[in-house]
Amino acid sequence: MVHVSVKWGKQSHDVDVDTTMPGLVFKNQLYSLTGVPPDRQKIMVKGGMLQDDADLSKLNLKPKQKLMMMGTADKLPDAPTNAPVFMEDLPEEEQDVTGYAKYGAGLRNLGNTCYMNSTLQCLYKVPELRQSLAAYQAVAGPPDPAHKLTLATKELFGDLERSSQPVTPFGFLMQLREKYPQFAQQRNGLYMQQDAEECWTQLLYSLRERLKEAGGEGSDSVIQQLFGLGLHTRLLCAESEETIEEDSTVYELKCNITVDVNHLTEGIRLGLQDDREKNSEKLGRLALFAGSSAISRLPRYLTAQMVRFFYKVDTQQKAKILRKVVFPLVLDLYEFCTDEYKKALEGPRKAWQEAEDKRAGLEKAAKAKAKSAAKDDKAQANGAAKAEEAKPEGHANGSKADVEMKDAAEPSESTSADSEPYKGQLTGRYELTAVLTHKGRSADSGHYVSWAKQDDGQWLQFDDEEMIPRKEEEVIALSGGGDWHMAYLLLYRAVKA
Structure with missing residues (x-):
């Protein structure tokens, strides 16, 4: 990155130039700052005008170097009025012809960036993260890469919320590559495909450094509150009978895949076994400790990684495990928790079950009541008709009073007092x-996409700039076993009492 100053008319803009990118990327940066489209920009550099395909590394740009740009900006939109605006009256690029703009927008692929796009679309589905980013402010002093990446995420999420057309994530990509140069690796002059899980992990790490709960610098990280999962690990050495207890925070559960793993919970159980070599005080040397972990704190959002990739020495690249591993729409982690944490969960679980039973009971009672009422109405009508036929001529209405029909008592809708504290x-x-x-055979190739459930229950597939409606059964079918798309990262939202 080279920090330069670009003068345009009376304005001057400070810009971080990624010299590994072509000239068009630099022009798009200036477009976002000035409103001058890239095709209208005339930027004076050594050797003439900057071309779209120019190799910026050959320009020998110096820090704080001043560049001159000429060009006319797009016309600004008129001030808003209270008059209604119809879609057909909007410019073509602003029209939501798909009807999916309420769910966000697609992200354009900038050359093997589907790993990044799919990560962002999944994390965009966490409203608490969007709210925290929206409230994030600039910090005093020189901006560090983590701060700039956080600001870029904030701006990109804002664009996804406002736009009805695919968004170009140039700014975010540049800050991601500045903070983590591994995502700028090239092969034969082209940017390489990267691992989406690594992108997910690195992005959350940067956001964890910057996003704090209300309360200032000493407060817990928003990322820790949303995604942090507490683990209590017990390590036992069979040789010396030593025991070590450890507590840690992780941000995803691993689902290890072997020939015996057919379900997500089986892989998680395997992933919580963690054998490792540690120094034994009794033996005075390294020894093998058998480790087993249990969950001591659950987050609001749980990330589960299907550990599908491993490194093959012979080919010197990551290979993929294609085995089918079923994952549920509703995941229960109670069995993986420590005994102490299980006790803390018992009250909320009971309250939730009571609420579910009550809801099911009310629905069942309502159906039974409707069915009974229809049957009574029919019987009453048949009885009245028969009684009318049986009456002798001139006979008055029967002296016996009609039987009063009463509705069956409905289950009480009041919430149990015992469940209120756990709400x-x-x-x-x-x-x-x-x-x-x-989709593909290697993490260094293939294609990543995301599938996200919307607030109204609709599932959407985000394939870079495309937004495709999907059915729930199509999502369940992403369990693997072939060459089709298969789950790599699963994001679950907590069910509360």
Whole structure:
């Protein structure tokens, strides 16, 4: 990155130039700052005008170097009025012809960036993260890469919320590559495909550094509150009978895949076994410790990684495990928790179950009541007709009073007093809200897309700039076993009491 100053008319803009990118990327940066489209920009550089395909690394740009740009900006839109605006009256690029703009927007692929696009679309489905980013402010002092990446994420999420057309994530990509140069790796002059899980992990790490809960610098990280999962690990050495207890925070559960793993929970159980070599004080040397972990704190959003990729020494690249591993729409992690945390979850779980039973009971009672009422109406009508036929001529209405029909008593809708203290607490259950999938045989190739459940229950597939409606059964079918898209990262949202 080279920090330069670009003068345009009376304005001057400070810009970080990624010299590994072509000239068009630099022009798009200036477009976002000045409103001058790239095709109208005339930027004076050594050797003449900057071309779209120019190799910026050959310009020998110096820090704080001043560049001159000429060009006319697009006309600004008129001030808003209270008059209604119809879609057909909007410019073509602003029209939502698909009807999916309420769900966000697609992201354009900038050359093997589907790993980044799919990660962003999944994380965009976390409203608490969007709110925290929207409230994020600039910091005093020189901006560090984590701060600039956080600001770029904030701006990009804002664009996704406002736009009805695919968004070009140039700014975000540049800040991602500045903070993590691994995502700028090239092969034969082209940017390489990267691992979506690594992008997910690195982005959350930067956001964890910057996003704090209300309360200032000493407060917990928003990312820790949303995604942080507490683990208590017990390590036992069979040789020395030593025991070590450890507590840690992780941001995803691993689903290890072997020939015996057919379901997500089986892989998670395997992933919580963590054997490792540690120094034994009794033996005075390294020894093998058998480790097993249990969950001591659950987050609001759970990330589960299908560990599908491993490194093959002979080919020197990541290979992929294609085995089918079924994942549920509702995941219950109670069995993986520590005994102490299980006790804390019992109250909320009971309250949630009571609420579910009550809801099911009310629905069942309503159906039974409607069925009974229809049957009574029919019987009453038949009885009245028969009684009318049986009456002798001139006979008055029967002296016996009509039987009064009463509705069956409905179950009480009042909430149990015992369940009130647990309202809003975690239950250990999670609902699937997004899936990041990979298609192909290697992490260094293939294609990533995301599948996200919207607030109205509609599933959408985000394939770079395309938004495709999907059915729930299509999402369930992403369990693997072939060359089709298969789940790599699963994002679950907590079910609360």
